[in-house]
Amino acid sequence: MPEQPKRILLTTTSYQDTPGKHHELLKQSGHEVVRARGPLPENEMLKLVTSDGGFDGLLHGDDAITRKVIEAALPRLQCLSKYGIGLDSVDVTAATDLKVPVLFTPGVNHTTVAEHTFGLMIALAKHFIPEVNHVKAGNWKRITGSELANKTIAILGLGRIGKEVAKRARAFDMNVIAYDVYWDEEFVKQYDVRKCDTADQAAREADVVSMHMNLTEENRHFINKDRIATMKDGAMIINCSRGGLVNEADVAEACKSGKLLGYGTDVLDKEPMQTPHPFQTIDNIIVTPHIGSRTFESVERQAVMATENLLRLLNGEKPLAQANQF
Known part of the structure; x- marks a missing residue:
């Protein structure tokens, strides 16, 4: 258990709805996890990231992670951990400007x-x-x-x-x-x-x-x-x-x-x-409703990697895959 548990916002539905090792990995971290059902538009993300003191990390899917959302989540936000590969819903340039690591999961689906x-x-x-x-x-x-x-x-x-x-x-x-x-x-x-x-x-x-x-x-x-x-x-x-x-x-x-x-x-x-x-x-x-990577095997691979990325960074360690550098 960490000495000071972090606060994590989890929005990806594939992660939440599919059984696998990722659930136990997140639970064993001892961090507080707040769950929402994505993908969420900018206005909903703005409400969430500013609620109850904010979050240390976002474990998200295709939610709108815009510059406004990232700025609103600061200074507490330490990283964005994307469940998946595509980053077109994330303003990677803004995250880099604001020195927020963008983590993702290549090679899993x-x-x-x-x-x-x-x-x-x-x-x-x-x-x-x-x-x-x-x-x-x-x-x-x-x-x-x-x-x-x-x-x-x-x-x-x-x-x-x-x-x-x-x-x-x-x-x-x-x-x-x-x-x-x-x-x-x-x-x-x-x-x-x-x-x-x-x-x-x-x-x-x-x-x-x-x-x-x-x-x-x-x-x-x-x-x-x-x-x-x-x-x-x-x-x-x-x-x-x-x-x-x-x-x-x-x-x-x-x-x-x-x-x-x-x-x-x-x-x-x-x-x-x-x-x-x-x-x-x-x-x-x-x-089909964006289920190309939604198999039990693939969801578990993506979710475990996204979780490990997040937990490693929150623990001060190097993540498995980071999309931006600064």
Whole structure:
């Protein structure tokens, strides 16, 4: 038990709802833990971080960690520990300016996200969702599907997750092309991945575009009506990265018109889904509620690492992974 227990705000629902070693690890720390249900917008985070004297550490998911939130949490706040990898909901620049460590959990969910990617891909190619709904409604309506074998998959972002997708694509006898700023020559040689000079080129040549890119202001709405127009007729898009990478209205129109075979996504530009939403009424669009990394195995890996990051820093030790330096 620590001599002076710290106060921790825990907001990530996957962490709280899934059993695993992380719960015991946090309990054994002896710190006070206040729980809330995220992801929370800026106004809710501002209320929380200023309540009852504030917090020494935040163990959070995709809550809005803005400059205002970080400033409001000071001077008590010692660190931000993200449950997950993506940091687009965190103002890392502000945290660095204010000398607040931003901790995260790389290398814990690439397997399960790659599996989810293929689940969406197969569901679209075989029309699983409408077919299941037909049968459950008492209709024996059969739609002709498509094989993945010999199709070309373009992987945009060949990091940990993209590489796992490439491995599985080769097992499906798909042709694999990819684009990334960083290029692992040893990996692409082993798995026969062809390099594209640009993301545009990769998207044009693909039957399946699988996105595993970080979201930046430069690539926001990378998938839009103009880029879709350059893609193959009947191509499909899979997004297990960030919703902001696509213009949702443009994708909806392309799926309705038949230009795209379909769109499978685990992420939306605004989460949870704001209803009514155009995706709700389009059969060849599949949306899952940001569960690509929500398996028992992956949640435990992420949660344990996020907890260890937090506890190490609060104990004056070096965290396992820190995204900013100052």
